[in-house]
Amino acid sequence: MVDDVVDLATRPTQLPGSGRRFEIRSAVARGFLYLVALVVLATIILPVLYVILGGFRSTPQLASDPLGLPHPWLFSNYRAVLGLGSFWRQVWNSTLIAMITVGLVLPAASLAAFVLSRFRFKAREGIYTLFTFGLLFPVTVAILPLFIVVRQLHLINSPLGVALPQAAFALPLSIIILRPFFASIPGDFEEAAMLDGAGPLRFYWSILLPLSRPVMATITVLTIVTSWNAFLLPLVVLNKSVQHTLPLGVTNFSSQYTTDTAKVLAFTALSMIPALLFYVIAERQIVKGLAGGAIKG
């Protein structure tokens, strides 16, 4: 405290223009905060590293010294997993389901948001509220009736059986993100388009969508990530191992090969890669989407 006051008194001119958000003036406090941040970072990163490095070791190595570095580096685990037909089939299944889901969500959500943002009609707010209530009704809660409906549609063991419900459950969030964005596009554009003889659909396709590319990208990313990581719905719908998605495959593999720890780690590491890669590529979109969806609305 005394330190701070002295500091303030000796360098008052620096403060207003300094531009730093949080100036922590005591060296001890600053060091302590850095230490906390480092410990948290280590806690977060080490398990991921443990899995990736563990894949380069052998099971006896892992058993005798769980924490050591690979010595020697073994590539056999990764090679074995990459040679598994089931691994690639699961990657393909996950990709296919994610693609179908996005293909359903983008047109449905953008058309709904288009109507809800640019047309004025009586039940508009009511319909919008109905959509927003979907947020409170997650897949977990609906899984039993959903399973029964999917079975009645004979979609058990079909990618559509997962993709259709997923698309439906992705709609509320997508519409909520899209609507304010669509609404913020100036009416002049619409007027100009109308004067040039464009109908509403033409306006939607040629003006609204091209202007909304960033927000559509956000929705694509969110939908793909959710679909890629989904567990409960595929678990219930996809019974045949040929149809399994990656999360199901990881679980099965890890309970099938409980004794071969190294191979389980290699499989897990490989299944992390698509998500991590995708995240690196789409980071900005994800963060924007999350921050926008969570705080503003």
Add this chain to the structure above:
Amino acid sequence: MRMLFFAPYVLSEVVTAVVWRQIFRPSGAIDAVISGVSSHDFQGLWLANPKIVLYSLFFVITWKYFGFHMMIMLAGLQQIPDELQEAAAIDGASSWQAFRCITLPLLAPAIRVSVFLSMIGSIQLFDVVWVLTGGGPINASNTMATYMYDWGFERHHIGYANAVSVIVFGLSLLVALAYQRWALRRDVEGSLTAMGA
């Protein structure tokens, strides 16, 4: 750096659970760390002891969602104008005082959203628990969702499981509405809608 904090959030809950199952296993990584520090053989029954298993789960879930909530806080921090910090500094506030009296109160909306999402998420928690512990040992880590799945799809009492899921839905609706009514309403008007994810 921020990206590293965010990495676990991108992993699916299933992968998270499989990773931690390996780390928690007897004589696994965690046991090795503790044995190394205390220099005698240590075996914690992280997932097998009904009294410990929930704390292990708390840790894993915190690990996974830390980055997400950090992101919410960051977005909140960015909305606090710099001028306030400067004004406080000119008035002679220490950095702790500035944090306590400016940053924290203005961050409250972000904190409330974060708490809200955690609560709703916990009510519906399934993937991590199911893969990591299956609700065991002796039901010690069953959540409402794993309980429902167990009865519906393992024991085929679909009717009973449906009753469970209706109650789960009722509870989360109640929590959401109550929280919205008492805590969130001061932030944004009519924003049941604004709580994404």
